[in-house]
Amino acid sequence: MKAWGWLGLVIAFIPLLIWAELGWNGYLLQLFMFLGLYIALTVSLNLVNGLTDIFSLGHAAFMALGAYTSALLTLPLSRRATAFPALPEWFQTLVLPFPLALLLGALVAALVAYIIGLPLLRLKGHYLSVGTLALLVIVETLATNMDFLTRGPRGISGIPVYSNAYWVWGITLLIIYLTVRLKNSSFGLAFSAIRLDDIAAASLGIRTVRYRLFAFVLSAAMAGVIGGLWAHLVRVISPHVFSYGITFQVVAMLVVGGLGSVSGSVLGASLLFLIPEALRYVERQGSFGLSQILVAVLLILIVIFRPQGLLGRNQARRRAKEVV
């Protein structure tokens, strides 16, 4: 898409956002915001899992880092002395504005991704996935046990509501834009080369670890911002919110949409988020649990009949040809 195409998309979105903020009821508006967050999560995970050869299962850990950072730095002073008595003086007096707190959340997530990524991204394939899963477990365990900083499993409640449709969708569109641009740039070509054959790519002078690290850190920063928006929308965070549940939900959205396809990520996230919500009418007639069953069946069908995902590149077939 050309630059003017993007501009058109953004301009077309502005009236929608204003209409949503002013005209929609709270329920629709909230669904609209969660939809944006899930799309942003899926697209930012696609940057790593779809474009490079990393299959990360640690995305929720970066969300947690962003969410805790942003929540702690914006929490009203009245709550801090009682909830966090062990934290130092500067923390008891400093309330950051929301945009700055979001940015710091992204920085913390990116920094952790960088430090962890340096050794981790030298691994490959399943080992790398398990390594990222370990990161998820470590962050969750720390959040559960560093009581003085996170209130442990009780979580932090009373987080001020700053997320609105403008913030959520502004950042979602930015993440989509960055990912598409990156995919179609020389970086995207390098990612493709690494994904298809990292030894060949390295032999051509592509510094594989450096490229992987770049994608990993950028994706982590995005997850950090999304985590911050999440915290300021739901108003309460606790360690087990950013755990396997959301990790596999977003991976499922990614797989349904199609690995590597940005439009697929948008579609996959929308379908898996909206279908269960739309089924509430039916569920109310006494068939609770129907939405979970339908989503599970949908997943199984897609994995069997369209393993590349709804809009994904035809990876399975290509692999098959390579084998032949």
Place this chain on the structure above:
Amino acid sequence: MKKILVVLALIGLSMAFAQIKVGALWNITGGMSSIDEPGYNGMQLAADQINAAGGVLGQEIQLVVIDGKTDQTANANAASRLVDVDKVAVVGGINDSTFALASGPIFQDAGIPFVIAGATLPDLPDQIGDYAFMVPFGDNIQAYAGAEFAYNDLGAKTVYVLYDTAFDYSVALRAFFKERWADLAGADSILLEDTYKNGDKDFSAQIARLKALDPQPDVLYIAAVPDDVGNLVQQIRGAGLMQPIVGGDGWDTPILTEVGGEAAENTYFTTHVSLSNTGDMVQNFVSSYTETYGNAPENAFAALGYDTMGLIADAITRAGSADSAAIRDALAATQGYSGVTGTISYEGDSRVPNKSVTVIKVENGDFVFAKEVTP
């Protein structure tokens, strides 16, 4: 003839419109379902009985049920939906504070009273705001009762404490239990404190540390949520540890005896009501629940759900209107509402009732009343 039909149609129409919408937010699917579904059934039963007796203020109660799916996002969305789409006057439900904290602020902002059926975190109404009320006692009360029962009635002098780190509920229970136990028997008599996390299936590491204790503790206090208790007793008894086990109301679930089997013998837990109580109130509830659902109430949460609806209907009657703010004021002024799970009064500004605690013993696979404790 036509005229009569028109009049009848109009009467029918006006009766159809004369409804008070009450939201029922429960985690009917997912990890909380073993206690939330009985809660929802209890609430539905109470609504049906109230409607059969003529409703409140001459209007029918329409229960608008929605599934929170044991997920914070789904709970927040469900709460918004009740407020903005279904436009309910008041909401009841939820048995765990993690989910009450995700949905509560949405009701608070909309000015809709939220009657929390089974979550027992004592400062929950303070964290949410002045529209939140609790039907059960706080965890401090039941943990104190558990400590006093173990010390006075089981004659324990030493104790072992195991708790689930994943829930506010279990973390708070353990803290309040230790506080009262230390007052009764001294802090030294807590021989070991250990942790696990909801979802763990293998407790062999904890059990090995417990077995290594010499002397062995007289009683094991375990703060757990429903889905773990069956596994816990299986593995503890399997390791040859036969001390009495004491727990909180998270143990009040059929899972305990279904999964635990014989291993569940000699366990005690503090909860909201004994369903084997022979009083009229409890027995009427048990028989009508059994008649409606084909099985006896699964646990005390069914009774809490029943009382949640009763308390709401009582407040609407006293408010004299279905206006949310009026219902809130009437709820806050509740004095001596007599429910299946005890008498509910909100003293002063408190929105947590003072109630007595029931201790249940597992005997031959049945939940048997052991004692009523007022700590």
